[in-house]
């Protein structure tokens with residue numbers, strides 16, 4: 001029996017009861033969101049037509065360090081949390097590495113991902129404000145599923161705009177959302193003005209997250225007593241996801257462990273921002289200096305090849321502008337990219353931290369992601385989401401480096417979810433039809449050309 005258990009679950013009374021707001025410890029704040037009408041910094045009130053009030057407040061609050069998790073949310077969290085911290089003994093052995101590998105596993109709920117952590121919070125506050133329904137977008141489907149669960153729990157209607165290619169490739173995702181009574185529409189759709197405009201220009205469009213966001217925002221502001229919610233990128237989402245890192249840190253503290261390296265995949269940045277939150281705090285306050293990696297797909301490389309600039313968060317330019325690492329809201333990820341993480345932008349908080357040198361970013365290619373995913377599945381028994389496999393891939397690289405240097409580093413990575421709805425992609429990998437796609441500089445230039453010119 002190893003001294004350190006394979007799995008560590010905190011007890012209910014060891015669970016964090018507050019979220020941690022990383023902005024409170026940042027020496028410099030991210031640049032403010034801009035109102036798309038006036039191009040002036042946005043006020044909290046400007047957000048009220050789009051977000052419910054408490055969430056608008058959280059979005060703008062860069063000062064409150066610790067925020068109590070309301071009991072109504074804790075009740076829900078306790079159903080599927082705490083999530084386990086797992087020591088990857090078998091993977092370590094296979095890699096013949098002196099490194100210690102830990103992962104925080106967020107796939108133990110029906111959405112199969114960490115997204116439920118923020119979905120519950122957002123639905124709770126909407127219900128508390130007396131709203132009747134929410135709208136949102138979903139790409140791969142995890143966010144739409146998570147929010148469907150949360151809306152069913154709190155008794156809210158939900159309209160989901162699902163990126164058309166996912167809608168067609170993942171019919172069972174749609175079916176799961178149906179179980180929770182969500183209304184799911186493929187995007188771009190003829191149900192909104194912006195959808196009709198995109199369809200007129202590109203009738204064959206298979207959609208993008210940016211486009212589905214535009215539709216969901218339009219639907220929310222044109223429906224009575226509805227608001228819009230987003231599953232990533234926003235400050236409020238990173239705040240809710242801090243539960244991941246706080247639990248991980250509490251569990252590692254019990255084991256007397258502290259990571260030298262923390263690794264997370266990055267789409268819009270929410271799981272990464274949540275996982276690293278307490279460790280970034282240590283970094284910002286000079287207590288410790290772990291190395292932090294964002295891992296993104298080579299086919300959608302916002303951190304590693306994007307520009308740090310103001311951009312719209314959606315294709316239809318109806319959302320506020322954020323200063324972030326972006327490929328341009330006009331960027332269209334390759335259709336053959338199966339691994340998720342296809343969003344053109346990145347969390348403004350993480351963008352600022354990356355820009356100021358507090359973290360590293362790397363990109364990995366589709367084939368190596370799936371290679372890492374299948375090795376992990378065989379050794380650790382969990383079939384990972386392709387998104388999560390980006391983090392696995394980088395973890396393996398770091399562990400192999402340790403084998404070469406003989407350093408016994410402690411690595412913590414975020415295993416954000418399961419890949420049961422990604423079997424077409426796993427099949428393509430296994431039968432050899434999957435290919436890598438790395439956009440050329442010319443392809444990226446087309447996306448950059450869509451960046452707005454700001455003062």
Ligand SMILES: *Cc1c(COP(=O)(O)O)cnc(C)c1O
Pocket residue numbers: 112113114115142143231232233265266267268269270271272340341385387388416417418
């Ligand atoms: C949505 C998702 C991601 C990426 O989103 P972030 O906001 O970057 O965390 C990663 N893994 C899984 C399983 C997801 O569902």
